[in-house]
Amino acid sequence: MTDLNTRASGAATGTGVRSQPRAVLPALCATQITSWGIVYYAFPVLNPEITAATGWSTTATMAAFSLALIVSGIAGIRVGRIIDHRGPRTVMTAGSAAGAASMVMVALAPNLPVFFAGWVLAGFAMAATFYQPAFAALTRWFAPDHVRALTIVTLAGGLASTVFAPLTAALADHFTWRTTYLVLAGILAAVTIPAHALALRTPWPPAPPAPANVASTPQDVVRSRPFLLLSLAFMLSAFAMFAVVVSLVPLLIERGYTTSQAAWALGLGGAGQTLGRTLYAGLARHTGTTARTVVLIVLGALTTATFAVVPGPYGLLIAVSVAAGVVRGNLTLLQATAITDRWGTTHYGRLSGILSAPAMTASALAPFAAALLAAPIGGTPQLFGVLAALALTAAVIAAGTSTHEPE
Numbered sequence: 001m002t003d004l005n006t007r008a009s010g011a012a013t014g015t016g017v018r019s020q021p022r023a024v025l026p027a028l029c030a031t032q033i034t035s036w037g038i039v040y041y042a043f044p045v046l047n048p049e050i051t052a053a054t055g056w057s058t059t060a061t062m063a064a065f066s067l068a069l070i071v072s073g074i075a076g077i078r079v080g081r082i083i084d085h086r087g088p089r090t091v092m093t094a095g096s097a098a099g100a101a102s103m104v105m106v107a108l109a110p111n112l113p114v115f116f117a118g119w120v121l122a123g124f125a126m127a128a129t130f131y132q133p134a135f136a137a138l139t140r141w142f143a144p145d146h147v148r149a150l151t152i153v154t155l156a157g158g159l160a161s162t163v164f165a166p167l168t169a170a171l172a173d174h175f176t177w178r179t180t181y182l183v184l185a186g187i188l189a190a191v192t193i194p195a196h197a198l199a200l201r202t203p204w205p206p207a208p209p210a211p212a213n214v215a216s217t218p219q220d221v222v223r224s225r226p227f228l229l230l231s232l233a234f235m236l237s238a239f240a241m242f243a244v245v246v247s248l249v250p251l252l253i254e255r256g257y258t259t260s261q262a263a264w265a266l267g268l269g270g271a272g273q274t275l276g277r278t279l280y281a282g283l284a285r286h287t288g289t290t291a292r293t294v295v296l297i298v299l300g301a302l303t304t305a306t307f308a309v310v311p312g313p314y315g316l317l318i319a320v321s322v323a324a325g326v327v328r329g330n331l332t333l334l335q336a337t338a339i340t341d342r343w344g345t346t347h348y349g350r351l352s353g354i355l356s357a358p359a360m361t362a363s364a365l366a367p368f369a370a371a372l373l374a375a376p377i378g379g380t381p382q383l384f385g386v387l388a389a390l391a392l393t394a395a396v397i398a399a400g401t402s403t404h405e406p407e
Contacts, residue, residue: 021141025149027199028134029156031096034191035129036157037164038184039099039122045168049177056112064112064119066364071123072130073360079127080136080353087204088137089196095128096192100185107181129192131157132356135336136349140205143345147281150336158274158329207346218347222354226342230293230401231355234335236394237297239362240387241328243370244304245269247387248321251380255311265314265321272322276329283330289341290402294395296334300327301391308384335359342401 043065051058082091102125105118127133134153142149164184171180221227248269252262283292303324310316339351374383 021202023199024137024141024202025152027195028137028153031092031129031192031195032131032134032153032157033160033163034188035096035099035125036160037167038103038188039126039129041161041164042168042181042184045165046172046177046180049172053177056115060112061115062367064116066368067116068119068123068126069364070361071120072126073357073364075124075127076132076360077350077353077357079133080349080351083133083136083349084207084347087140087200088133089200091128092133092137092200093193093196095125095133096188096196098122099125099129099192100189103181103185103188107178107185129196131332131336132352133349136352137200139336139340139345139348140207141202143208143340146340146345147284147333147337150333151277151280154277154329154332154336155274158270158277161270208344209346218350221343221347221351226401227351227355229397230338230342231358233293233297233394233398233401234338234355235358235362236390236397237300237331238359239366239369240304240391240394241300241331242363242366243387244307244324244384245328246367247370247374247380247383248307250374251307251384252317254380257314257317261314265318268318269321269325269328272325273329273332274325275322276326277333278329279326280330280333284337289338290399293334293338293398293401296327296330297391297395297398300324300331301388301395303327304384304391305388308381308388 047058047061047065050056050061079091079095098121102118102122105121106115109115109118131154135150138149138153139146168180168184171183175183245266248266249259249262252265253259257265287295303320306320307317307324310320335356336352339345339348339355343351370383370387373386374380377383377386
């Protein structure tokens, strides 16, 4: 078995021997909850009030938010390269400051152009503070035990909506949306700037040599057939997955369930996502890299197809939603470890940024595309059928991503 697979096995079983920085993991847990909760999850809570108070259309405000996600995906390529060479402290601290500034800009925006500018700045902040830079930091500092660290941080990140959606709603009950964003910006600055500046001071270890059985340079990896196919598979899978999430409530309402019932189904899917992340290390111990990728994408396609053809009963739809959440939780960690499992940790930040950019863009466009497609193809159930087929296509493409590691 190759050295690459030895590292992957150690990651899955928690047998790492490197001395690991103690403050990094709790700090990144706190900053992921806060950053995701404020920069990402506060918006869907406040958007109805934003449009009602300003007269801006929902299409326009959603476009601004989607633009931030696209900017994040593109900027993440450069962020990953910086972290590979210099470590995460400077870029994540600067990203925290940019995130707070962007929320202030959004809060004070007198018109749509400034509102859009605020979200463009937020996109750069997302690239510098969300999962990708955190994953790059943990992969270098905690390898070969990085799967455990990644799991812990994604479990914490999964609490972001649980903590900040209710907090944002409570603030909005007492203040305007602008004041609410200003309060949240203060929280973001107070928590994340010092946490990143102080906890990430640990010396950045040198990059380990690339495994002997992979391409010698990042350029060679990016141009390789497995990398290109993996990028395409993740892009199609991300599009299908995010379109399913945003379309689940309309699907259930269309089938006669109440808004409350639909919301519970979506929320319990989120709980399944948390459960799924706790199961990934065990899955990694017992499956090869390519097989694991194909199986998880296929399972996502199957849950989507089930939604398309099964109208009820409600308890069964809840079970399918939880199962879909479990798959999504595993896919988060699958993408976080995709580079390490195939090409090692030498250029993790750069390669992960490039790999993630198409998926981030697809995720940003999925809500609009899903809304546009549903009516012309006959309704939301038919949309779910198309999305299931798209995910199966992604699985077929993923089957060709082997780098000849033992499965």
